[in-house]
Amino acid sequence: MPAQQPPQSLQALQTALAAEHAAVYGYGVAGAMLTGHDQAKARTDWTAHQEARDTLQAMIVKLGATPVAASPAYKLPFAVHDARSARRLAAALEDGVTQAYLGLVAVTDKTLRAFGALAMQPPANRAADWRGSTVAFPGMRGSRSA
């Protein structure tokens, strides 16, 4: 029997899943522009997002809902035409995922709150890695990379 969760929790999970879908797509674009160590790193991060996507899908199904589907294509925040812009895209993708998980921290369910807070740390770290610097408030608007 599906567990009962308020609509706010389900919506926050769906938002996080949508961000993971976008990251999986975006790393495909970024990875094509990268070489060597950066490309290997992008591949590792792409896999991490696929795993996170699968986790969120399972959580949503457990709640008795249908997980939001990936879009066939996504509008990128800026043109990606070289390695530099690919690294910027990777940082932006990670910022988006971090922000989505921070949304889960605002729900009333304590388990989901803790899940969201922990889940935002890997993308915050990856964003700092791609950007080359940390930010004071990962996930908060105004902390995103350009």
Next chain:
Amino acid sequence: MLAASVTTLPLFTALSACAGPNPLAGPPPLSSEVRALLQAVTAEQNLIWVYKRTMASYSGLARDLGPLLAEHQAHLTQLRARVIEPPGKTIPGTVTRKPAVPGTEATALAQLRTAEQAASTEQLRRLAGASPALAQLYASIAASEATHVTALTTLAALAGKNPR
């Protein structure tokens, strides 16, 4: 989306509810949420103190540690901004833990890394009893501290290869 903004988070640090004011009873006790917030303020001050002492002892680290220190100062500003000082109480302004700075850069960085990891874990413990907006602030600071752990690990590895 439930995303928050540093500049728009509302203040949710109300004092514990009372059945009714009693002018002879003195100030009401602090709610658990306010106590947790004051502890977060103190913890941030302690971290800032350790960073400043480490940078004073190892000036060669100042360039790398400066941005991390600035982020902790930003954390402190945001945390303090959410404290409504109750009558008779003031926001704690003192450092409660002053560990000695270790004798080498590598061990000093290791001490900072341990302090960051502990601070991040402690922020997560504050989530359950916090309002949604304050919980998001704690979670964001915890994530920031997690990125500092990674940055300090990288710095320590470099310091080990190129001891100054």
